[in-house]
Amino acid sequence: MTPRTKFIAGATIIVASVVFLIASGVKETGVYFLTPTELFSRVEQDPTFYDVGIKVGAKVVRGSIRRDDAKQQVDFEITDGGKQFPVTYVGLVPDTFTDANEIEVIVEGKFGRDGVFRATEVLAKCGSRYEAELQEAKKAA
């Protein structure tokens, strides 16, 4: 074998490992990211979709947050305008998770047959409140 062939063999091994790691990684750790509407139509078509790890991106329904500090549990409802369902989560929620304004959240967890989403992780994105107020003020002016 010439050095060139040997090198190409080595390079092929590296490239193949990268491809293999990516492909198997996606297969084993990939998680569906759905809106509430998509989630409802999925579970209707395919009941095995209950109790499978998924992510849902939606808005928190204003005024629906109930905190139980003693159990560190938070219950709230999320919606995308179409479908709405309750979420329950035990653990620390981020500072940005409040009722003060309509916040966007990404919840990761499992959707149960009882229609409750049990979250293992809650990410909150703050749409800067003041910017929204400024926009409203500008429209009004």
Place this chain on the structure above:
Amino acid sequence: MTLLGQFALWIGLIASLWGFGVAFLSRWQHRPELGASAIRAAYGVCAAMVVAALALWKGLISHDFNIEYVAAYTSRNLPDSYVITAFWAGQKGSLLFWALVLSIFAAIAQVVTSQRHKDLMPYVAGITNMVASFFIATMLFGGSNPFERLSFTPADGNGLNPQLQNPGMVMHPPLLYLGYIGITIPFAFAIAALMARKLDAGWIHAMRKWTILSWVFLSVGITLGMWWAYVELGWGGYWAWDPVENASLLPWLTMTAYLHSVMIQEKRGMLKRWNMSLVIGTFLLSIFGTFITRSGVIASVHSFAQSSVGYFFLVFLITTGAASFALLYLRWPQLEPDTKLESLASRESAFLFNNLVLVGIAFSVLWGTLFPILSEAVRGVKITVGPPFFNRVNIPLGLALLALTGIGPLIAWRKASTANLQRQFVWPLVFGIVPAVSLAALGVRNGWALAAWALASFVLGTILQEFYRGVRARIRMYDEAAPTALVRLVNRNRRRYGGYLVHVGILVYFAAFAGMAFKVTEEMTLSPGEVAEVRGASGHVYSFKSLGVSQYNAFNRIVTAATLEVTRDGKPIGVIKSEKRQHIDSFGNKTFEPSTEVGIRSGLREDIYVVYAGSIAGTEEANFAISINPLVWWVWFGGVVLTAGRLLAMWPGGRTTAPTGRRDVQSGFEAQLVGTEAP
């Protein structure tokens, strides 16, 4: 002042478009005076951007809340230092900051580049003007004008997001930007070399310091970002594989690949096309990073509000990419390698493998980051991958890279003999295996962590051996004392020994990352006087006694502080305080949601990380999440070592000056070869 700022933006736009156009016209029409005009335009853009930036700073400092940007990101009671740094707190100011730094870099590049490369300079000016015109146009036409006024004047501004009121956050974005923007200069040189058909090693030398400088800025910027996430975000870690974090890592990876592969071009005249592609790719990734941050196409906790600016970046990314690679294709035949690979056991091939692994890591990170979009486009359903994916793919690849970090610098160029391999690697191998075996014997059962520590100490072994041999050779040859010999050794070959120091920084990072595999977290509720214990991975037992919760006013916030008295193995080590802060404006109204201030006691072995998660209403009980995070201090230390090494390598003077062609460059390396083969 906004009028002046607006005016400066328009002047900058016109000057940069002019400078872009005439640079290329000068080639087609063979009119060198147009090239000179392009260079003058670059200085003009710089002056205009300085004026625009001063105008915005004036608005910020004078609390002119009629300017939307000032009202949105500052308030009367914001500390002065944060008023100044609010310049880059939002998208509009960030864009101006980009244009400012880019135009300053472009002007400096014109001034400092030696006369030897003057054929390239009009094109370099053309490219930097082109990029500057894009940023200015985005401000003026993309709805991102920082000088926009409101139709009314608020009594007070919104104030700065409390999570951004942190010294790390003050320095992190500008340093990262300096890195991103610095990449534009090497890119401009690469395109200039292609345009002018000056494809010898000249352009590489003309811009060498720029590649290193932007690499340092990126490295420090990323590390500071990790530090900020760790002390401010309160989730107990420093890297979450968030799209925005990934976007900053991508150009760093390809730039690192370039810094290695360019040595093969300098030494052996190979990889010319690959190096050109890496420089172009790194620039595109830096623009891609900004696109990800600004556009909101990928859900990220970091991203700014969704805006049309993202699509300006997408169009720019696609056109620049297509044009650059088309130009590279046209010059393809002139980038023929001078020599061929002679053996698999050679430094060339170790560096080539290192490049493949780095680009492989970059590709997997890019793939994982874009996967939600890709899967939606191809399969019609959004699938996301998170930290488990990135860890799974990148831990093995990262370890392969770490092994190559040890092998690359020691293996001989061209063809390594068995004797060379034995001489270089026997002791480092022992140095690597012994600690790993001892740790395994002590009961450490995490295979990846053991592998990381074994490889890190192997690499450390190779580097110590290099220093030892170099010093010993000097002691024998010149009869010097050991410390003198060490200083002179490093000083005579800063690029090489600085490089080793960078590698020490990298291996410290790896060793520290592996520590996080042993993180312990416990959540608890404590009444005043109540005690809880947490056992760290090191075996230390920490006890936490709640001293209760107190509330008081600080000057722009209401603070609720929970204090814990901490002991380690029964010995008191002090108190740790974690706070909830409710920021208020100058009228006492609440601004922003409450933010958490983490309590951290940092140590060489492990950090104690306390998050006060609020009190239970109507009681004195408080919730805490307490983590014992191993080896975190070493991440920051690694960053310091890496930066020191890089600065040492690029410090002016030493032996790296004056090579004009490849032959000369080869002679520049002789010192290294002699050093390697010394008895």
